[in-house]
Amino acid sequence: MSRNSYIQQNSDIQAAGGLVPMVIEQSARGERAYDIYSRLLKERVIFLVGPVEDYMANLIAAQLLFLEAENPDKDIHLYINSPGGSVTAGMSIYDTMQFIKPDVSTICIGQACSMGAFLLAGGAAKKRYCLPNSRMMIHQPLGGFQGQASDIDIHAKEILSIRARLNEILAYHTGQTIETIEQDTNRDNFMGAGRAAEYGLIDQVLTQRQMAR
Numbered sequence: 001m002s003r004n005s006y007i008q009q010n011s012d013i014q015a016a017g018g019l020v021p022m023v024i025e026q027s028a029r030g031e032r033a034y035d036i037y038s039r040l041l042k043e044r045v046i047f048l049v050g051p052v053e054d055y056m057a058n059l060i061a062a063q064l065l066f067l068e069a070e071n072p073d074k075d076i077h078l079y080i081n082s083p084g085g086s087v088t089a090g091m092s093i094y095d096t097m098q099f100i101k102p103d104v105s106t107i108c109i110g111q112a113c114s115m116g117a118f119l120l121a122g123g124a125a126k127k128r129y130c131l132p133n134s135r136m137m138i139h140q141p142l143g144g145f146q147g148q149a150s151d152i153d154i155h156a157k158e159i160l161s162i163r164a165r166l167n168e169i170l171a172y173h174t175g176q177t178i179e180t181i182e183q184d185t186n187r188d189n190f191m192g193a194g195r196a197a198e199y200g201l202i203d204q205v206l207t208q209r210q211m212a213r
Contacts, residue, residue: 046060046077048078048081048082051082051086052082064096075103075104075127082112082115082116087162094169108120108129108131110134111135117137118169128202129203131193132205134193135193137190138184140186170185174201193205
């Protein structure tokens with residue numbers, strides 16, 4: 001991966017002013033410079049930062065597929081700090097997470113709201129985490145449409161269909177009933193770390209990295 005390839009493809013990093021540390025690695029063949037995110041990708045760490053949208057979703061899916069090709073038996077670690085975003089973009093990430101062979105461990109840093117919380121819950125069983133001061137939020141999908149009455153009716157039915165599918169998946173990953181999910185996502189439902197663990201969005205709150213023995 002070239003020196004600035006990850007930064008150049010990630011609009012959220014650019015929006016932060018491009019202040020991304022560079023890592024210099026020494027080898028027998030000389031020096032090589034990586035931006036910090038490209039270097040972490042070598043360690044099978046992916047960052048999902050900012051609103052979930054199509055371009056970002058394609059990058060995340062591509063990184064998941066690349067890491068699967070490199071080693072199909074080693075876990076991938078997806079760090080999430082997102083306010084949510086597009087349902088279709090989020091579902092493309094979710095489907096890729098379920099499709100590939102490696103387990104995808106999810107870790108919330110900061111926030112995982114809306115589609116961010118959905119992806120957090122969609123990580124591999126027993127490998128979904130958050131840090132102590134993270135916050136999560138679940139709610140029903142948002143949508144709006146203008147046009148003829150018949151078209152509005154079509155889109156309204158589609159939103160209800162999407163909502164039902166999201167609720168089914170969230171119920172599967174959290175262990176909650178469909179009825180509970182429907183009730184709890186009727187309005188914005190914020191959760192702290194402890195509550196998210198009780199609810200089943202995550203498996204454990206991490207206060208310190210677990211060191212391998």
